[in-house]
Amino acid sequence: MARQRNPQEEGQPAPLHEAEPEKRRAILHAALKVFAQRGYHGCRVADVASEAGVAYGLVYHYFRNKDELLESVFDEQWKIFIGAIRAISEGPGSAAEQIASVLRFALDVFRTAPAAVRVLILEVPRTPDVLRAGSTRQTFELVTRLVAEMVARGQREGDFRPELDPLVGAASVLGVLDMNLAGMVTGLLTAPQPSEEELERMKHQVVTAALGAVLAPGASRSGR
Amino acid sequence: MARQRNPQEEGQPAPLHEAEPEKRRAILHAALKVFAQRGYHGCRVADVASEAGVAYGLVYHYFRNKDELLESVFDEQWKIFIGAIRAISEGPGSAAEQIASVLRFALDVFRTAPAAVRVLILEVPRTPDVLRAGSTRQTFELVTRLVAEMVARGQREGDFRPELDPLVGAASVLGVLDMNLAGMVTGLLTAPQPSEEELERMKHQVVTAALGAVLAPGASRSGR
Amino acid sequence: MARQRNPQEEGQPAPLHEAEPEKRRAILHAALKVFAQRGYHGCRVADVASEAGVAYGLVYHYFRNKDELLESVFDEQWKIFIGAIRAISEGPGSAAEQIASVLRFALDVFRTAPAAVRVLILEVPRTPDVLRAGSTRQTFELVTRLVAEMVARGQREGDFRPELDPLVGAASVLGVLDMNLAGMVTGLLTAPQPSEEELERMKHQVVTAALGAVLAPGASRSGR
């Protein structure tokens, strides 16, 4: 409509043709928020649309259906987490130190974006079979494998218990993280909006506990 | 159960007039199964009824609504788990040994009743707010507290790291258990129906990892 | 229950074999009450049974179904009202005086049994077609005809307007009664539980208004 006025007289750069449309972003953002608040089944497409300040049907313009929308939310969040894991994994430091970094990163994100964490932690692994079988499951397996590789490296470095199955080690580390985050999200372990100090304390505690699950008894707890 | 005493020495068929109606049991049993297979939102009341071989309306004779039915399933399963934790907690052994027992018990149950575990592990903390706020949440908190008490005792006994927040310790132990069970349930860590040996191996690994999360570095790993 | 003690030592009259069973009465009574409170569609058979302190199925022992039960309630209440109209009609007094008596009787009953009146007034003429076509409709027509006969007689006696269709006259008299009772039942015209004086005042007002609808302009208002 506005186009008819002055098509492109000024030769402005073509308005965002390549970039992700603004409204698509708004929908994704709204979906994350609504999803975190109400859970997978509690949120309706209409909620997402109105939260995004967008018309009902537009959601279906950008996403095939509700599942795909939410899977996109998942993937995007995980992508960030996986990116962090990969970056840390390729950086310096012992396996123990790297695992500690991963844990600290996750807890930091909780501070910044509790909604995202809530979605990742509470909703991801227990959503409908459509998702469970889809890319989300693969993503979850990928995270496990990435951590398992860190564990295996830690074993080679002599810090971690050698007889531990690296996958079990990874599951244990992530389990410690998950359950403590769940405790934070639900207010069981901290205030729902923990203070900076409270968060630091939790970081320390969670890192210690998680590393304890994999470290060899005598190893120096260097990841602290 | 009370039958064993000397109820009907004359060999009469136990009247069971007072006992829980047979069909109510059937419904609960069916609900557990269907729920485990399809998840909370994937299972319909009709599924439960037909799985139980019972008329639709009978479900509503015994349970106010779907939520209450599933909450009953939860509660019943948790009751068993909590009973075990309590029994172990009141029995002999160091805190580490007791925690190991709790973990082994949970893994044993997985062998016997994977459906029940699946429900407890995958569905519990992520169900509708009705439940999240209701007895299920309280039950979950209770479990955490029971384990936290064990952790605190282990600290007094000198085996566990003294600076660890017992609640974080409990969350960590349960997190290790949860995530590994989840890995088993989803087939990531073991075959969906693990063999006896596979299970034994997992028990050992999980116990070691979970205790590692709380044991003091130098402590003898007595819970093994 | 207490009966078991001394069954019939005193040679009491055989316990009500011919008479209406006690529980049948209880059910009818409960039905009237519940029906008055909640209306035809708001009351369930279960409500009636529990109000009567009687088992569910027993209702179906005495009544074919819900409709028949409620039709019985109607009929019984109307029978009382019709009986009164007949008695008055066959007694002494001018038509105007008799109509006044009928109105006063109805208002007196409201004092004693507001529930019954509520059922007759608010529920009767507007219930499902099953009833509308059944005996209730006939009963209602009968009442109208009985009053219409009084009106016709009043016309012959010279008190009532001669050009008035007696059926319209009856409908008008009953309409004045009905709407004022409705106003009392709903608390629009009086307190829900009117005092003796309030009731007397209403009687006077309603009688005057109702007779006004049928009396010839110059006639002495003898029905007062």
Added chain:
Amino acid sequence: MARQRNPQEEGQPAPLHEAEPEKRRAILHAALKVFAQRGYHGCRVADVASEAGVAYGLVYHYFRNKDELLESVFDEQWKIFIGAIRAISEGPGSAAEQIASVLRFALDVFRTAPAAVRVLILEVPRTPDVLRAGSTRQTFELVTRLVAEMVARGQREGDFRPELDPLVGAASVLGVLDMNLAGMVTGLLTAPQPSEEELERMKHQVVTAALGAVLAPGASRSGR
């Protein structure tokens, strides 16, 4: 939108963009009809939808639920009646003449829209508590009050019996109307589809009877 300025100089079909959606109207219209035929509890939302030639869900697009739909039907019909009463009340004529006009209006509407009258007369005061407590009850009270004001004016004008409680007078006038309409609706007083003459005769009879309920004995029956 800017288009509306000079809408159809060119003979374009009026756009009606702002107007009430056509289908909403269709639903309301269908609801009135179905409701009149089958009564509040006898009609299902599905009936209304199919009568309106509209998809099931659309009913819930425009109305929160069945109750709200039917309340809308009520309100709309009453609004017409109340509008007429107000217009008459603010117009010329004695109180008696005005009341006569109100009655004639109601009887005329019966000719045009018996369904509407049926709903207003037979269903209104006996619908679920939701409605009884809601706007419908208030509306009914409003009508009573409007008529009561007319009655009070008639008393000041010296035509109506001065000792009559205006509310009772209003209830009586409306009672006469209601019961006679009920008699017409149910076929007790006239043919279900009365002829023009039959209707005129009823108008005369009802007006005479209703005014008789409130007129002072000697007053000239000017409302005729």
Added chain:
DNA sequence: TATGAATGAGAGTTCATTCAT
């Protein structure tokens, strides 16, 4: 792109009625 009216299958819940005991 963008809108939101329109669709309709699906699920939960109620409750009159039956029936074995």
Added chain:
DNA sequence: CATGAATGAACTCTCATTCAT
């Protein structure tokens, strides 16, 4: 007579998805 567990049809309401504009 009396009980209440058992049945299942009927109905309301939800919400993902489509489509005309």
